[in-house]
Amino acid sequence: MKFETMPGLKDIRQQLRKHTHKNYAKQNLSRIQFITLHHSGTTSGDAFSFVDYHVRHHGWPGIGYHFVITKTGIVQWTNSLETVSYHTGGRNSGNIGICLTGAGEFTSSQFEAMNRLLVLLTGQFQIPVRNVLGHNEHPGQQTICPGMNMAAVRTGLYQQKSRSTATENSKNEQASTILKEFNGIFRRGMKGAKIRDLQNLLVLAGERLPKYGDDGIYGLETEAAVRSFQRKHGLSNDGIAGPKTLTMLARIIGQSTPF
Incomplete structure (x- = not known):
């Protein structure tokens, strides 16, 4: 399955506010090599409230994330993946930004949606699990974002990707998914x-x-x-x-x- 057909995904790219004369740069999808997780730092909100802040307060061309995951587990698709948006200083190129609404506390629905999205994106774009990082794991970032245990997130991904091959490979080959990354x-x-x-x-x-x-x-x-x-x-x-x-x-x- 491609991420575009993921259950619970809402494509709102054309509904979001844009800057009147600024535009984000574009890139080839082959350049994508990172996924970065963020939290909003708020207890509520969604892409529509976040984009207002990004455009009006920061003066950005549009919302800074490619996806926003709401408290109810809805995945809002906010930027095309060719878009080089602003979410990780110095590391925006080749980097998909995913934001979970929250300030270090997230719902089980959010984690379930996040994990499904990560499995699909890493598979579709051949992104190594080791390149799924929290905002604060990138060089030069001074932030507590994303407010979650990224080692545990990657461990879950290693396991899910290994198990997803179970019906196709023998047990002796199950380990290849993890070992390829780790x-x-x-x-x-x-x-x-x-x-x-x-x-x-x-x-x-x-x-x-x-x-x-x-x-x-x-x-x-x-x-x-x-x-x-x-x-x-x-x-x-x-x-x-x-x-x-x-x-x-x-x-x-x-x-x-x-x-």
Whole structure:
């Protein structure tokens, strides 16, 4: 399924306010490589109220997002994906902007709609899950936006995309979706977004990180969780998340309950 036929999607691109003489730049769809999540910072509202602020207050050509997800889970399609709108300073080109109405608190309907949209967009435009980022994860951004756990969002995407191939591939091939996005060798001392993703994958596979959780630091607690996972699944107990460990982790997650 393409995102254009997604249930709950409302195309309101022609209904929104535009600046009287300013226009956004356009780009080829082949340039799209990022999806960025935002929150509105408000407790209510939708694309029609947000565009008024963007045009009247900021003087922008139109609304800054490509999609807005309302509290009820309606996905408002607000800009064509060829549009280089303003939503992530210095990273607007090749970047789809999705905004959830809210200020760090969102409804289950919003998360369900967001996940459906992310699965469709990453598949349709071949966007790696690692390139699904929160506004504050891009370089040079000073913001708490999008007010959600992005490592958990990506973990859910890894799992959903893995499970979506279940009817087409054998169980031994289930892991390929995750591994294609999440490869490398990870060991104690490493830091960053991929370590947060690894920590969330470990928890999803049944391991515990009770003290530090998904802090993005491969410390003693994360190493212990990796060793525990390796012992349970007959792997070399070295505490290093290499290809064999990641393959097994991906297979276990691919067969588990959806995130």
